[in-house]
Amino acid sequence: MNAKKAVERQTGVALWRQIADLIRLSISNGDYDQMGMVPPETVLAGQFGVNRHTVRSALAALADEGLVHAIQGRGTMIQRKERLSFPISRRTRFSQGLGDQARETEARLLAHATLPAAGEVATGLKIAPGRTCIRMELVSSADGRPVSCSTSYFPMDRFPHMAEQFEGLGSITKAFAAQGLADYVRVSTELVARHANADELMLLRLSPGAIVIEATAINADPGGVPVQFSRTRFAADRVKLKIET
Amino acid sequence: MNAKKAVERQTGVALWRQIADLIRLSISNGDYDQMGMVPPETVLAGQFGVNRHTVRSALAALADEGLVHAIQGRGTMIQRKERLSFPISRRTRFSQGLGDQARETEARLLAHATLPAAGEVATGLKIAPGRTCIRMELVSSADGRPVSCSTSYFPMDRFPHMAEQFEGLGSITKAFAAQGLADYVRVSTELVARHANADELMLLRLSPGAIVIEATAINADPGGVPVQFSRTRFAADRVKLKIET
DNA sequence: CCAAAATGTCTATTAACCTAGACAACCGTA
C-alpha cells in the first residue's frame, strides 16, 4: 500500500502523535512483517505528507514505548508487536507470562474494600455467603499502556493483608507468597467478549465502541481450595489470549 | 467535588483538547445537571490548573460541536447531552429529573385499557388477582427523540380517571395529584438489558439489533401502599440511568 | 574502497499552543 495516510492538522492532537498511532496500528496489523522493520523515515514522511523530522518525533515516541528500535545506517526495526500475548494455562500469572514482550509492566491498585461474599463470588471461592472477603480493583499496564483492569476477591480470613501486601510488592503472586501461599494454580477461566462500558473506556484509555475480553477466573491452592476469584477485562485490540492445554 | 482533574502536558495532545474531552465526559455523566450549565471559566481553569484562555479554547470546541452555548454575562449553558441522564432514586419522576438536559420533553399516551390484574402486576400492586386495574402505554420523548416507552398499571378503584387525567395534564405525577395523591416514592426498581423487539423498534425509532434497558418499577404512596406498577423500556444508546442511593 | 541508503544532529524559521494581565460588554439582582 502506497496510499497517503490521513493526518489532520489543528485538531489539538500533534501530528507526530497521530503518526505514531498510525504506525503502531500498522505494526499491529502486520503491514511490515515481511521486512521486519518500519519503512525509511523519508518514505513515511512522504506517505503522511509531513516533514521527516515530524516522522522522527513519532518514531522516537514508539522507541520510547519499546515498540521499535532505530539503528543508524540500517533502519528502524520492529522490536515487539503491539498485541501482547497472554498465556492462559494452569499456571497463569500476569506479569510472568509477558516475558520480554514489554520493557516494563505495572499493576496499580485503584481501590480495595472488605465486604461480605455473595453470589458467584461466594460460589467461586467456596465460602459461605456473608463471610468477609477482600475486593481489589487493579489496572495493569505494559510500557505505560493499560492492557487490562480487573476485580479480584480473596477470602479475608486466609489473606487478611492482601491489599497492603500488594501495595508493597506490586504483584499478586508475591502477596500470596508473603502470606504463606507459595504456589497456586488456575482452576477455571471463562471468556466473554463485549463492548467496553464507560468505566473500562476510561481505565483502559479506549475509544467508545471498543471491545473488551472479560475473563472470569478462579485460582486455587495446590490442595484445590480456591484462593482468588477474579474478573479481568482486557483491551481486546492490545492482547491475544493463548490457551495452553 | 472540588478535585483537580488530570491533564498531562507534552503528550502530543493539546491541553485544550484534553480539557474539552473531560468536560464533555462530565456533561455526559450529569455532573452539571443541577445547574444546567458548565462552571464558570475561571473555576474550570482552577480545577484543571491552566489559564482561563485554555479553558476558553476547550469550550469553543464544545460550542462548535453544539454541545454547549455561551451567553455573555450569564454563563455557558449545556445545550445537548450525548445521553440523557435519568436519576433513579426513591423520588424518581420522569420529566422532573431531566432538568435542562432537554429543551422540551413530552409524554404521549398511546393506548389505555381496563383489565383484571394478574401475575406480577397483581403481586406488585398487592391487590387480589382479578381486581380491575388500568393499563397505560406511554412513549416519552426529549427534543423530539423518543427515549422510552412504558407500560404502567394502576389500581382502578383508587385512581379511576388515570388515563383521562393524564391526557389533560401530560404527567403521571400531576394525574396522581389531581386524584388526591400528593406524593409517592419508588419502592423497587429492577433493570434488565436486552435486544429491542419489533414494537419497541417502531415506538422508539430504533434500528434492528438495538438494545433497550427494561426497568420494572413499583411506586407506592407514603404509607407504602403500591399505586403504580410500570415497565419502562429505555433506548439504551440515548440514556444513562443514574442510581442514587 | 566506494557509493547508496539509512539514521543522527544541528541551525533557523514559522505556526500553533499556553500563560498573563487588563478591560469591555453583558446579565441578574439588590
Next chain:
DNA sequence: TACGGTTGTCTAGGTTAATAGACATTTTGG
C-alpha cells in the same frame, strides 16, 4: 441604578510543534 459575577476581546511574551535544509555517521552491497 449600582454592583458582583460572567463571558468577550485585546495585547504581549514564552513554549512547543512543524517545516526546511545541511551535513555527519553508520550500514550494506557492489
